[in-house]
Amino acid sequence: xxxxxxxxxxxxxxxxxxxxxxxxxxxxxxxxxxxxxxxxxxxxxxxxxxxxxxxxxxxxxxxxxxxxxxxxxxxxxxxxxxxxxxxxxxxxxxxxxxxxxxxxxxxxxxxxxxxxxxxxxxxxxxxxxxxxxxxxxxxxxxxxxxxxxxxxxxxxxxxxxxxxxxxxxxxxxxxxxxxxxxxxxxxxxxxxxxxxxxxxxxxxxxxxxxxxxxxxxxxxxxxxxxxxxxxxxxxxxxxxxxxxxxxxxxxxxxxxxxxxxxxxxxxxxxxxxxxxxxxxxxxxxxxxxxxxxxxxxxxxxxxxxxxxxxxxxxxxxxxxxxxxxxxxxxxxxxxxxxxxxxxxxxxxxxxxxxxxxxxxxxxxxxxxxxxxxxxxxxxxxxxxxxxxxxxxxxxxxxxxxxxxxxxxxxxxxxxxxxxxxxxxxxxxxxxxxxxxxxxxxxxxxxxxxxxxxxxxxxxxxxxxxxxxxxxxxxxxxxxxxxxxxxxxxxxxxxxxxxxxxxxxxxx
Amino acid sequence: xxxxxxxxxxxxxxxxxxxxxxxxxxxxxxxxxxxxxxxxxxxxxxxxxxxxxxxxxxxxxxxxxxxxxxxxxxxxxxxxxxxxxxxxxxxxxxxxxxxxxxxxxxxxxxxxxxxxxxxxxxxxxxxxxxxxxxxxxxxxxxxxxxxxxxxxxxxxxxxxxxxxxxxxxxxxxxxxxxxxxxxxxxxxxxxxxxxxxxxxxxxxxxxxxxxxxxxxxxxxxxxxxxxxxxxxxxxxxxxxxxx
Numbered sequence: 001x002x003x004x005x006x007x008x009x010x011x012x013x014x015x016x017x018x019x020x021x022x023x024x025x026x027x028x029x030x031x032x033x034x035x036x037x038x039x040x041x042x043x044x045x046x047x048x049x050x051x052x053x054x055x056x057x058x059x060x061x062x063x064x065x066x067x068x069x070x071x072x073x074x075x076x077x078x079x080x081x082x083x084x085x086x087x088x089x090x091x092x093x094x095x096x097x098x099x100x101x102x103x104x105x106x107x108x109x110x111x112x113x114x115x116x117x118x119x120x121x122x123x124x125x126x127x128x129x130x131x132x133x134x135x136x137x138x139x140x141x142x143x144x145x146x147x148x149x150x151x152x153x154x155x156x157x158x159x160x161x162x163x164x165x166x167x168x169x170x171x172x173x174x175x176x177x178x179x180x181x182x183x184x185x186x187x188x189x190x191x192x193x194x195x196x197x198x199x200x201x202x203x204x205x206x207x208x209x210x211x212x213x214x215x216x217x218x219x220x221x222x223x224x225x226x227x228x229x230x231x232x233x234x235x236x237x238x239x240x241x242x243x244x245x246x247x248x249x250x251x252x253x254x255x256x257x258x259x260x261x262x263x264x265x266x267x268x269x270x271x272x273x274x275x276x277x278x279x280x281x282x283x284x285x286x287x288x289x290x291x292x293x294x295x296x297x298x299x300x301x302x303x304x305x306x307x308x309x310x311x312x313x314x315x316x317x318x319x320x321x322x323x324x325x326x327x328x329x330x331x332x333x334x335x336x337x338x339x340x341x342x343x344x345x346x347x348x349x350x351x352x353x354x355x356x357x358x359x360x361x362x363x364x365x366x367x368x369x370x371x372x373x374x375x376x377x378x379x380x381x382x383x384x385x386x387x388x389x390x391x392x393x394x395x396x397x398x399x400x401x402x403x404x405x406x407x408x409x410x411x412x413x414x415x416x417x418x419x420x421x422x423x424x425x426x427x428x429x430x431x432x433x434x435x436x437x438x439x440x441x442x443x444x445x446x447x448x449x450x451x452x453x454x455x456x457x458x459x460x461x462x463x464x465x466x467x468x469x470x471x472x473x474x475x476x477x478x479x480x481x482x483x484x485x486x487x488x489x490x491x492x493x494x495x496x497x498x499x500x501x502x503x504x505x506x507x
Numbered sequence: 508x509x510x511x512x513x514x515x516x517x518x519x520x521x522x523x524x525x526x527x528x529x530x531x532x533x534x535x536x537x538x539x540x541x542x543x544x545x546x547x548x549x550x551x552x553x554x555x556x557x558x559x560x561x562x563x564x565x566x567x568x569x570x571x572x573x574x575x576x577x578x579x580x581x582x583x584x585x586x587x588x589x590x591x592x593x594x595x596x597x598x599x600x601x602x603x604x605x606x607x608x609x610x611x612x613x614x615x616x617x618x619x620x621x622x623x624x625x626x627x628x629x630x631x632x633x634x635x636x637x638x639x640x641x642x643x644x645x646x647x648x649x650x651x652x653x654x655x656x657x658x659x660x661x662x663x664x665x666x667x668x669x670x671x672x673x674x675x676x677x678x679x680x681x682x683x684x685x686x687x688x689x690x691x692x693x694x695x696x697x698x699x700x701x702x703x704x705x706x707x708x709x710x711x712x713x714x715x716x717x718x719x720x721x722x723x724x725x726x727x728x729x730x731x732x733x734x735x736x737x738x739x740x741x742x743x744x745x746x747x748x749x750x
Contacts (some may be wrong), residue, residue: 178542181684223510248510 009444012164020199029340030412040135040490043334047103049488055332056214056482057221061243064477067331073470082463085456086161096456097441103451108162109289111461112434114314115155116196116286117428119203119313120279127275130268136344138486139336143326145207146479151318152200154464157434159192159334188288195285199278206271207332213264214256214480219247219299221264246478283311290435297378297438300366310428313352315397316345317424322472327479336482339412346411349424353402356431360399374443377442382434386450390434397427405455509518543683551677552640556630557623564671564709571663571670571707576746578663580605584653586639598628598629643667649684659733659741660701662712665690671709677687687748691741694728 031037045051089096099106122144129137160169172193174183183190228240254260284304291303320342327333367379383391401423405411411422441448475481488494539545553700561570572580574591578584578650603618620625645651656666663670663692668679680686690697697716705711734740740745 165747178544178681178683178685180683244510258686 006344006385007139013330019429022475027334027339029338030343030408036503038338039485039492040338041336042338043332043335045332045487046491047089049491049493052491053217053484055216055335056480056484056487058332059330059476060218060330060478061221067101067325067329069476072473073464075387075450075473078463078466080463080466081466081469085463086157089161089456089460090166092113096452096454098451099456100451102442102447102449103437105436105439107453107461109463112155112158112430113286113289113307114429115151115158115434115464116199116205116433117152117283117311117314117414118425119148119155119199119315120283120308120311121319122146122151123203123206123275123279124312124315125319126210127272128279130272131501132278135490136341138483138490139338139341140319140323140345141486142207142210142481142483143323144482145203146314146475147208147319147322147473148203149200149207149313150475152196152203152466153471154468156200157464157467188285188292190246192284195282199282200461202271202275202278206275209264209267209271210483211480212251212254213256214484215247215251216256218480219244219251221386222247229263266278276423280308281314295378295434295438296372296374297382297441298435300363302359302362302366306356308345309352309359310398310431313349313356313402314425314428316349316352317421317428320345320417320421321425324414324421325354326476327414330476330481333481336487339414342414342417343411344422346405346417349421350402352404353424357395357399360395368469378438378441382438385441387434387437387440390430390437393432394434397423398431401427439502511602516577543686547683548644548678551675552642554640554675555657556626557675558674559674561564561672561674562668568643579657582650582653582654589627590635591633592627596624596631601626616744642676643682645682650750657706658701658743659738660692660698660706660729661690661694662697662699664707664709664716665697667707671715672678688743691743691747693722693730694714694733694741695722695730698729700725700729 011255025409027042029042031038039046041052045055096339097106097108122141125144126141126148130141161165161171163169163171172183172190222240222243226237226240226244228243229236230239231237284307288302289305290298291300293299323337324342328335364379364383367375401420404420408414438450564571574587574589575584576587576663599618602629607676609662666682670676699706699715718725730740
């Protein structure tokens with residue numbers, strides 16, 4: 001009970017950036033008193049609405065931070081490698097991957113599930129946390145939604161190319177054809193097409209619609225600086241006009257009118273409502289790809305909730321992996337993405353990581369309780385067989401690592417959170433690998449095999465990370481990284497009851 | 508200030524309409540042109556010997572099985588070797604005296620001078636098979652069994668049409684998978700009473716099948732009989748044809 005100052009005064013102090021912890025660390029948003037609500041916008045940006053606009057638009061309008069250039073060079077190189085590998089695969093056939101007869105699904109499905117799972121955090125943050133009025137989400141939702149879109153793009157690549165003859169990929173969709181055959185609607189692989197397709201469409205609409213007012217702000221600011229020109233070598237580019245034209249198209253004629261905002265708010269909450277069930281349904285359907293098969297180790301009812309928890313777990317880790325460096329790279333981003341925001345995300349990681357750990361335990365329990373010899377054998381082989389190391393990495397990264405966030409220091413130290421988030425990403429990739437490599441040991445010992453990836457597998461996966469990061473860096477460069485109007489909404493200045501704490505929290 | 512001139516307001520409407528037209532054009536284009544019905548049916552290559560089914564099968568009344576001997580016993584309805592042709596043509600030539608005084612009567616007879624027969628004679632004499640061009644082609648991964656279809660009471664007519672009326676043979680049907688499945692799913696349109704022994708009598712078969720309500724009366728009786736037999740109804744699972 002060290003807080004002596006009354007809440008209002010504390011908030012004012014914190015808003016001015018004065019509320020550091022006793023030892024001088026942190027930005028002052030980590031409060032030990034649960035009665036004190038930490039401000040969501042601090043520092044210089046907390047001064048006025050104009051400062052928020054200046055900070056957010058400044059990122060898109062000025063040159064990117066120095067680290068952006070090498071990162072973009074590396075990322076786009078890997079994206080290029082992925083393109084080459086995919087071209088090689090299409091020209092040659094899926095034999096260039098390490099698939100073999102017991103293990104017919106290799107890294108392609110591992111990567112697919114991993115990427116789709118990562119996308120889930122974006123939808124959870126933008127839809128469920130929006131409906132639950134968790135205002136701390138405002139500073140990360142645009143970021144997380146962008147991550148969702150790019151992750152689903154990476155995810156969708158793998159099922160698209162793994163069919164071998166990609167020119168028949170249209171067979172995935174129910175299109176009347178001269179073969180007189182129709183998709184097998186009892187197959188979860190078909191449900192997957194629709195689940196992921198719906199997910200991508202809704203996420204894209206949600207993300208884009210949210211950005212329209214911010215694009216309009218960027219457009220209006222670009223018009224104010226229309227004559228700006230920049231020299232790239234010999235070419236002089238009228239950047240002012242290009243920006244005004246580009247943002248002008250993207251903002252779809254938004255005029256900041258009252259009627260526009262009214263429709264916007266309605267559409268936003270509707271899309272949040274539509275996206276909410278998707279958080280649970282998409283990865284459930286992805287888990288059916290495995291759970292509906294009658295293979296020991298796959299045929300379990302725990303898969304849907306366990307996959308969803310794992311998806312949110314890995315998605316939050318990926319948001320942190322991107323957010324923490326971006327927060328240090330871009331000036332003023334720490335005003336929105338406070339230590340408190342990171343701490344909240346760490347708590348979600350611990351919760352979902354524990355749920356995933358519980359699921360791992362439950363799988364073993366059910367394998368024993370089912371009295372099914374093959375089920376038991378599958379799990380014993382999973383943990384002690386030829387892939388014991390993958391199982392070990394999965395358990396240590398997914399179950400043990402996130403427990404460090406019980407320590408306050410761990411969940412309030414950004415560089416440490418960053419390292420843990422990487423571990424979680426690795427662990428969740430290995431979770432999918434462990435599930436898929438269960439194929440190597442099915443019913444008959446004589447048909448057991450071993451799977452190892454080829455260089456094409458490895459480079460395609462690294463390349464998908466490159467595609468993801470390339471798209472993400474382009475997003476950071478040209479798009480509004482924070483939802484300007486939403487940030488303004490959660491500032492004390494937006495409160496209709498300033499300086500009055502009796503009306504339920506003020507904001 | 509405005510970045511976009513006023514006329515750009517019409518772009519969304521224009522884009523929407525063009526997209527709508529584009530979609531309709533692409534879909535209907537595919538519907539019509541990207542089909543075996545368009546690309547496969549009607550294939551009529553020039554053959555090394557301009558043999559006329561119309562002459563031999565219809566006018567002279569030779570049964571299909573005289574040349575395509577294995578059709579009832581084998582997967583493949585074999586194309587005859589030139590020996591089969593010469594079974595008759597040796598006699599025809601002998602009767603007309605071509606064998607003895609070939610050079611003497613040259614120029615006398617249309618039959619002798621016929622380019623088709625000249626070609627036949629030279630293939631038969633050389634012992635090389637005539638390089639017939641295959642017309643009815645299926646992909647490598649599809650198995651089609653002539654014998655099974657004939658045994659079930661599906662006539663040549665159902666797939667090949669009135670071959671006996673074709674001077675030069677062409678592919679009449681698309682032979683697409685949907686076309687096969689349409690019949691496998693409701694075969695009553697194409698089953699004939701094989702106890703009549705007239706499976707290869709194409710004119711009679713056509714007359715039978717074209718009777719009003721054939722599929723619902725005789726056809727459905729035959730289909731029922733077929734599904735009761737040990738052979739069963741025509742299969743529609745993948746490995747019926749892809750094995």
